[in-house]
Amino acid sequence: MSTNIVVPLPLDFESVTKLPNSHAWTLVTTDSDPAATPDTVPVVDLLCPNAASLVRHACETCGYVQVTNHGVPSDLISQAELQTGRLFSLPTQQKLRTVRSPNGLTGYGLARISPFFSKRMWSEGFTIAAGSQAEHARQLWPHDDDDHDHRDSFCNVMEMYQRGMMRLAEKMAGLMLGSLGITAAHEDIKWVKPKNGCSNNPQGVLQLNSYPVCPDPTKAMGLAPHSDSSLLTILHQSNGIGGLQVKEEGIGWVPVHPVNGALVVFVGDLMHILSNGRFNNVLHRAVVNETHHRVSLAYFYGPPMDVKISPLIDNHDHPPLYRPVTWQEYLDFKATHFNEALELIKNDVKVM
Numbered sequence: 001m002s003t004n005i006v007v008p009l010p011l012d013f014e015s016v017t018k019l020p021n022s023h024a025w026t027l028v029t030t031d032s033d034p035a036a037t038p039d040t041v042p043v044v045d046l047l048c049p050n051a052a053s054l055v056r057h058a059c060e061t062c063g064y065v066q067v068t069n070h071g072v073p074s075d076l077i078s079q080a081e082l083q084t085g086r087l088f089s090l091p092t093q094q095k096l097r098t099v100r101s102p103n104g105l106t107g108y109g110l111a112r113i114s115p116f117f118s119k120r121m122w123s124e125g126f127t128i129a130a131g132s133q134a135e136h137a138r139q140l141w142p143h144d145d146d147d148h149d150h151r152d153s154f155c156n157v158m159e160m161y162q163r164g165m166m167r168l169a170e171k172m173a174g175l176m177l178g179s180l181g182i183t184a185a186h187e188d189i190k191w192v193k194p195k196n197g198c199s200n201n202p203q204g205v206l207q208l209n210s211y212p213v214c215p216d217p218t219k220a221m222g223l224a225p226h227s228d229s230s231l232l233t234i235l236h237q238s239n240g241i242g243g244l245q246v247k248e249e250g251i252g253w254v255p256v257h258p259v260n261g262a263l264v265v266f267v268g269d270l271m272h273i274l275s276n277g278r279f280n281n282v283l284h285r286a287v288v289n290e291t292h293h294r295v296s297l298a299y300f301y302g303p304p305m306d307v308k309i310s311p312l313i314d315n316h317d318h319p320p321l322y323r324p325v326t327w328q329e330y331l332d333f334k335a336t337h338f339n340e341a342l343e344l345i346k347n348d349v350k351v352m
């Protein structure tokens with residue numbers, strides 16, 4: 001006898017004209033001041049000679065930075081956004097062929113953080129990892145010649161996009177760590193620049209997010225507040241359609257407006273650990289709107305699964321704040337404890 005575990009599915013957004021109670025949150029727009037502006041708008045040109053120190057400052061204060069001259073062709077980014085929009089505009093039944101299994105990583109489904117909230121989010125997601133786009137594309141477009149075209153273009157673009165993201169993620173990891181005086185020669189982070197043929201490679205997961213037009217955005221939540229479990233995350237958001245917000249100390253929720261040609265890079269929880277708490281793993285969320293379908297592409301970059309991450313800046317003044325943890329162990333922790341996960345791996349630092 002088999003037990004069927006019911007996977008909660010995203011809403012069929014097109015079929016609803018009113019916000020269902022299941023998706024009605026309190027305190028969504030009332031807890032953010034629409035006029036709030038960030039203290040600084042951290043935009044860094046990666047070709048600028050002092051990019052490293054600007055990135056360090058942004059990571060220590062804001063916990064994110066918008067980077068320009070990042071080396072990922074704008075045409076590739078537009079193609080990836082186009083393919084993402086096309087994927088989410090498929091009929092629900094078609095998307096459901098790739099539904100993520102209860103313990104699975106890839107495919108179509110609700111935001112992974114959904115179980116921690118009693119209300120549903122106004123979004124749907126599609127996760128790609130370790131070449132999973134090929135299998136999912138076959139499920140999405142199983143038939144004729146037209147399908148072949150869709151399948152090939154989806155796979156090619158997503159493959160190239162992930163390659164571009166991995167290169168940029170390696171560059172950003174090197175820049176962030178280098179800005180703290182930790183170079184790739186450091187034994188503990190040799191994996192950032194693996195040698196050819198090395199099996200111990202950093203990992204990347206591509207999360208495509210879709211936020212459909214919403215009948216009542218003041219009560220809906222696109223993606224609830226969270227920090228990312230990665231080392232760093234590279235986010236592309238639709239041009240001209242805002243929705244991303246970050247929590248700023250003493251100010252509250254402030255919008256991160258898309259900057260033309262820029263990609264947003266977030267400090268993830270693991271980078272916060274590596275930097276011994278110096279880099280701010282900023283809380284962020286996405287809100288929705290009444291007129292535009294918004295998509296975002298988040299690339300989560302992390303260490304090889306079996307590598308222990310521990311604070312690399314430890315001296316007498318700053319003893320290590322956290323215990324060593326692998327990405328997998330941390331993800332398991334986060335899956336149980338969500339935003340409390342970091343607190344729970346803290347070392348008992350004695351204050352003298």
Ligand SMILES: O=C(O)CCC(=O)C(=O)O
Pocket residue numbers: 207209223228235237243244245284285286295296298
């Ligand atoms: O859509 C956005 O702007 C945010 C997405 C995000 O934070 C995530 O996927 O982790």
Ligand SMILES: [Fe+2]
Pocket residue numbers: 226227228233284298
């Ligand atoms: Fe995020």
